[in-house]
Amino acid sequence: MALAIALVVIVVATVAFHFASPWWFTPIASNWGLVDDTILITLVITGAVFVAVNLFIALAIVRFRHRAGHRAAFEPENRRLEGRLTLLTTAGIVAMLAPGLYVYSQMIAAPDDAAQVEVLGRQWQWRFRFPGADGRLGRTDVRYVSADNPFGVNPDDPHGRDDVLVASPELHLPLGRPVALLLRSHDVLHNFYVPQFRVKMDLVPGLVSRFWLTPTRAGRFEILCAELCGLAHYNMRGHVVVEDEAAFRAWLAAQPTFAALR
Amino acid sequence: MSDRDLHTEPHSFWTKYVWSQDHKVIAIQYSLTAIAIGLVALVLSNLMRLQLGFPGAFDFIDPGRYYQYVTMHGMIMVVYLLTALFLGGFGNYLIPLMVGARDMVFPFLNMLSYWMYLLAVLVLVASFFVPGGPTGAGWTLYPPQAILPGTPGTEWGIVLMLVSLVIFIVAATMGGLNYVTTVLQARTRGMTLLRMPLSVWGIFVASILALFAFPALFVSGVMMLCDKLLGTSFFMPAIVSMGQPLAHGGGSPVLFQHLFWFFGHPEVYIVALPAFGIISDLISTHARKNIFGYRMMVWAIVAIGGLSFVVWAHHMYVSGMNPYFGYFFATTTLIIAVPTAIKVYNWTLTLWRGDIHLRVPMLFAIGFISTFVIGGLTGLFLGNVSVDIPLSDTYFVVAHFHMVMGVSPILAIFGGLYHWYPKITGRLLDERLGKLHFWVTFLGTYAIYMPMHYLGFLGMPRRYYAYEGYEFIPASAQDLNAFITVAALVVGVTQLVFLFNLAWSVRHGRPAGANPWGATTLEWQTPHTPPRHGNWGATMPEVHRWAYDYSVPGAARDFIPQNVPQEAGAGGEGPVWGGQV
Numbered sequence: 071m072a073l074a075i076a077l078v079v080i081v082v083a084t085v086a087f088h089f090a091s092p093w094w095f096t097p098i099a100s101n102w103g104l105v106d107d108t109i110l111i112t113l114v115i116t117g118a119v120f121v122a123v124n125l126f127i128a129l130a131i132v133r134f135r136h137r138a139g140h141r142a143a144f145e146p147e148n149r150r151l152e153g154r155l156t157l158l159t160t161a162g163i164v165a166m167l168a169p170g171l172y173v174y175s176q177m178i179a180a181p182d183d184a185a186q187v188e189v190l191g192r193q194w195q196w197r198f199r200f201p202g203a204d205g206r207l208g209r210t211d212v213r214y215v216s217a218d219n220p221f222g223v224n225p226d227d228p229h230g231r232d233d234v235l236v237a238s239p240e241l242h243l244p245l246g247r248p249v250a251l252l253l254r255s256h257d258v259l260h261n262f263y264v265p266q267f268r269v270k271m272d273l274v275p276g277l278v279s280r281f282w283l284t285p286t287r288a289g290r291f292e293i294l295c296a297e298l299c300g301l302a303h304y305n306m307r308g309h310v311v312v313e314d315e316a317a318f319r320a321w322l323a324a325q326p327t328f329a330a331l332r
Numbered sequence: 333m334s335d336r337d338l339h340t341e342p343h344s345f346w347t348k349y350v351w352s353q354d355h356k357v358i359a360i361q362y363s364l365t366a367i368a369i370g371l372v373a374l375v376l377s378n379l380m381r382l383q384l385g386f387p388g389a390f391d392f393i394d395p396g397r398y399y400q401y402v403t404m405h406g407m408i409m410v411v412y413l414l415t416a417l418f419l420g421g422f423g424n425y426l427i428p429l430m431v432g433a434r435d436m437v438f439p440f441l442n443m444l445s446y447w448m449y450l451l452a453v454l455v456l457v458a459s460f461f462v463p464g465g466p467t468g469a470g471w472t473l474y475p476p477q478a479i480l481p482g483t484p485g486t487e488w489g490i491v492l493m494l495v496s497l498v499i500f501i502v503a504a505t506m507g508g509l510n511y512v513t514t515v516l517q518a519r520t521r522g523m524t525l526l527r528m529p530l531s532v533w534g535i536f537v538a539s540i541l542a543l544f545a546f547p548a549l550f551v552s553g554v555m556m557l558c559d560k561l562l563g564t565s566f567f568m569p570a571i572v573s574m575g576q577p578l579a580h581g582g583g584s585p586v587l588f589q590h591l592f593w594f595f596g597h598p599e600v601y602i603v604a605l606p607a608f609g610i611i612s613d614l615i616s617t618h619a620r621k622n623i624f625g626y627r628m629m630v631w632a633i634v635a636i637g638g639l640s641f642v643v644w645a646h647h648m649y650v651s652g653m654n655p656y657f658g659y660f661f662a663t664t665t666l667i668i669a670v671p672t673a674i675k676v677y678n679w680t681l682t683l684w685r686g687d688i689h690l691r692v693p694m695l696f697a698i699g700f701i702s703t704f705v706i707g708g709l710t711g712l713f714l715g716n717v718s719v720d721i722p723l724s725d726t727y728f729v730v731a732h733f734h735m736v737m738g739v740s741p742i743l744a745i746f747g748g749l750y751h752w753y754p755k756i757t758g759r760l761l762d763e764r765l766g767k768l769h770f771w772v773t774f775l776g777t778y779a780i781y782m783p784m785h786y787l788g789f790l791g792m793p794r795r796y797y798a799y800e801g802y803e804f805i806p807a808s809a810q811d812l813n814a815f816i817t818v819a820a821l822v823v824g825v826t827q828l829v830f831l832f833n834l835a836w837s838v839r840h841g842r843p844a845g846a847n848p849w850g851a852t853t854l855e856w857q858t859p860h861t862p863p864r865h866g867n868w869g870a871t872m873p874e875v876h877r878w879a880y881d882y883s884v885p886g887a888a889r890d891f892i893p894q895n896v897p898q899e900a901g902a903g904g905e906g907p908v909w910g911g912q913v
Contacts, residue, residue, distance in 0.1 A: 073690060073698060076771075080702070080778055093786040093812065096804050108719050109789075116709035123680060123705050127698060130683040134619075135690065141890060142621035142883035143685035151681070152625050152674065159673040163712075167666045170716035171659060177718055178655040193482045193574065212570040213577065222572075253652070256572045258477035259585060261650060261725060265791030265804050268722040272652045274585055275476060276569025279652030292804055296650075296725035296793045298470045300482035301395045304796035 534609020707736025728788020
């Protein structure tokens, strides 16, 4: 009996905790509200199953706990019941997977007009590079990396000369414009993570990974590293400043180009 | 049966308890070693919680040590405790007894398996005492970080870790071959595959998974050792580390992740399937009712085992792999929820209209269902690629895998130990201590992990030594972390009650008799308790029915052991297909 009570208390406490919890999604600042919706759909479906299974067990314990003279039923299987439960489960899975894949198809298809910005990670710093007036990022290679060429931009690539290099760990982005982030690392795995943006992606040495978003709320948000990268992983800090187009332009114009730094 | 002569009984202390080839002794050796190293992992987890709950209050936990605790806790729990205890412990003890064999088919190999396992554990423990300490790369050991400066234990720790894993895999392979072959070749007369108890099915399929999955870890371990010691570049692209260009080039860190998770995801089921089987038998026995939908349960185990090999990259949605993989792996991952859900339904339907005895093993079994359901359901968040992306690498993941892969299998292990201890020692574990142990552990783990999901919704990243100065994390999250730490310490200390019970009851427990639970399966029908060398005395048991003839209508008692002939058992007809050969 105590176990039945405990299961009911767990269910009640969990549901109460859910509604009373001060810990919930950090307010969103990107276009990925659909992701939050999909999480909520999943939460409703799985929450219902959690409540149902635990209460069913509690009820079974109350009704069928051992009493003198009581004997269990004998029922090896019930094909119809098993078939129905399988169908019901499949329907629940589809109800979660379909919206999930739909949202995913949008997440991996950056719009053609998305601006580009490169995020470079190294232990334990963030740096950023914008394509210059030509709209193209210059090619890079690890072997060009040095104290005065921290991005490893190929000095012979004309597209690289006008690249705008941001040495501080503060990235500015214009409000309401889609942006594709191209991610690179020079040493170990990192992960570019801004909780308010919802999307995140690893930085992998040896390849360029990417994701895209549209900032929808002005403000200053923290950048965290979400892939264990060594002793100072917890302290690899940065900021994203989302601001209107004019302020962004002014900030960008104040940053040096690759050519100016050589 | 003449094969009894092949298993001549050992007489000296050394051959009986140390260099033993008896599966029951090897099972105990495996279990005690796993529990001992598991205690180390438990202490490490509490040390981590001290730092998270009360940051800075314990000077000796610096970031390096913290990450070493994280890494060693994870690896010990997954590989050296759970895998070893389920396969080496329960597998060794239960398979020959449950299928009616005198021993494993390769007893000498079985002994070697244990000693290799012990060696692997010792090498792992040695890494605590080498310069630089154990590796702090996280239990996933992702390169390049695992072998580059900036990570603790890149001097010796990572080498010992990889060597230890390689040795462990040798041990697991020797054991796995034995378990699979014994199930296929050494079943007693009448024990068809579809009459085997689900515990055997779970361990059997898990052993097959282990034989296919561990080689991927083996090769990745060897390749990383080459990268570290010989300067090869399997996983190492061109890198500038701490300002220094390295000689590596051309390798792929993502390749390691594919290999690791090709092992790592089946590994989840290497742990889960034996737990599923054990729970099925515990529920059925203590509810005095046949397991509901036995055949469906068997097929679910097989289907889950098969599917577990095509879902691995759901651990890699944000790894930078080809994004189109996301569609495939999200779909396969959510499909695996169907057979898994069937198992949960059938456990609860077994309880329904049962005669439920809430003894300690049953408490743990029901606790398993409840915690496994949460862990399974949160898996539906993380398997669904677009839902995973915001939650990956947050505390939601920590809560998920601890519920599904930490708490629930551990509850299954506890349930199994309370259930079979009387057969192993001839005495029952103390019931009051058992109930205390259950209640604190069950409620405590809910207190620890349920709120942790919400820290994940908030976005709190995992594997952080400290969270000071992050504005998006409210101060109240620290209060919650302190609460979780207190709960974790209470649960941790309570495990001492269990250890005391294990040791004390060997001599002082209530004598159990041969079959204290009124169970049908063969291990409870041995002529001696504990079973002697060779298990069955002069005559081998013969099996006449499935493993779940509980409360058969018309039968005098509410259980009919598997070795009771059909006509002598039920008053009228037995279960129609259960009786078929």
